[in-house]
Amino acid sequence: MNAPTDGVIAIEHLTKDFGEVRAVDDLTVTVRPGRVTGFLGPNGAGKTTTLRILLGLVRPTAGTATIGGRTYAELARPMRTVGAALEAASFHPGRGALDHLRVYAPQVGVPDARCREVLDLVGLTAAADRRVGGFSLGMRQRLALATTLLGDPPVLLLDEPANGLDPEGIAWLRALLRHLAAEGRTILVSSHVLSEVEQTVDDVVIIARGALVHTSPLAELAARAEPSVRVVSPDPAGLDALVAAAGWADRTERTGPGSAVVRRVAAAEVGARAFAAGLELHELTPREVSLEGLFLELVGGGPR
Numbered sequence: 158m159n160a161p162t163d164g165v166i167a168i169e170h171l172t173k174d175f176g177e178v179r180a181v182d183d184l185t186v187t188v189r190p191g192r193v194t195g196f197l198g199p200n201g202a203g204k205t206t207t208l209r210i211l212l213g214l215v216r217p218t219a220g221t222a223t224i225g226g227r228t229y230a231e232l233a234r235p236m237r238t239v240g241a242a243l244e245a246a247s248f249h250p251g252r253g254a255l256d257h258l259r260v261y262a263p264q265v266g267v268p269d270a271r272c273r274e275v276l277d278l279v280g281l282t283a284a285a286d287r288r289v290g291g292f293s294l295g296m297r298q299r300l301a302l303a304t305t306l307l308g309d310p311p312v313l314l315l316d317e318p319a320n321g322l323d324p325e326g327i328a329w330l331r332a333l334l335r336h337l338a339a340e341g342r343t344i345l346v347s348s349h350v351l352s353e354v355e356q357t358v359d360d361v362v363i364i365a366r367g368a369l370v371h372t373s374p375l376a377e378l379a380a381r382a383e384p385s386v387r388v389v390s391p392d393p394a395g396l397d398a399l400v401a402a403a404g405w406a407d408r409t410e411r412t413g414p415g416s417a418v419v420r421r422v423a424a425a426e427v428g429a430r431a432f433a434a435g436l437e438l439h440e441l442t443p444r445e446v447s448l449e450g451l452f453l454e455l456v457g458g459g460p461r
């Protein structure tokens with residue numbers, strides 16, 4: 158791993174049309190090293206297409222997708238720069254786990270000894286000589302991850318890596334990804350369910366219908382999922398004064414003249430303060446939304 162900018166993924170005004178279908182729509186996103194970033198969206202949102210463009214497998218209609226300032230084709234040592242596991246990897250069923258890695262090692266340009274190292278990293282040492290055909294989905298995920306780690310790349314692109322893992326496997330994956338990010342790597346993990354990666358990611362990039370709908374640290378999104386109260390008053394100035402007097406300005410989102418959403422407050426408290434101030438209210442609605450609920454709201458409820 159070299160300069161800190163080596164691992165920056167920059168997607169700029171990326172668009173991809175498949176005939177009539179716009180799979181990616183003017184997407185601009187920066188993914189930083191040292192963090193695990195969740196790339197989220199419902200089925201068909203354009204995640205895989207974006208990852209495939211990053212890997213030079215699909216040519217964009219417009220815009221660019223670069224890693225450390227270079228397109229995949231421009232990378233001097235692509236397999237030492239990016240490790241990617243897209244979709245359920247297919248393995249030769251008759252081959253052992255170690256032998257599978259040995260096929261890839263020369264392509265990546267790493268010594269044979271590296272194969273055992275990565276098997277160890279993913280906890281498959283005991284299964285080194287077992288035929289991959291008998292592997293569970295979780296074991297295949299581990300082997301796919303081992304393959305991406307062969308070249309010790311500063312950037313990892315993982316498509317639904319938690320798929321098929323049991324809770325213990327998910328906890329293990331979480332710890333490994335955190336460790337790899339702490340080493341300064343850029344880790345982009347796609348998923349169609351936020352809850353699956355909620356414990357793992359630092360940042361989220363959420364897309365729907367090919368376009369960006371939200372990007373922020375996860376904590377910022379989680380704050381929006383806190384209990385809140387929707388308040389509507391026919392007296393916009395009075396509502397503003399109430400919010401200011403209560404010290405809620407930093408937790409209040411104005412949703413229109415005379416309407417606002419106040420976070421981390423109980424409806425009863427808003428009601429009591431409005432009553433004391435003689436402010437007429439037309440609506441006072443408590444709102445409890447889970448992080449997953451918020452995610453579904455953002456992506457507009459389901460696939461295209």
Ligand SMILES: Nc1ncnc2c1ncn2[C@@H]1O[C@H](COP(=O)(O)OP(=O)(O)OP(=O)(O)O)[C@@H](O)[C@H]1O
Nearest residue numbers: 175178180198199200201202203204205206207349
């Ligand atoms: N090669 C292709 N030819 C035509 N349409 C395609 C092609 N690849 C993807 N699409 C379409 O582009 C859109 C985005 O698909 P994509 O696979 O990128 O979404 P996704 O977010 O990865 O979804 P999933 O989670 O289901 O993999 C979909 O409408 C899909 O049908």
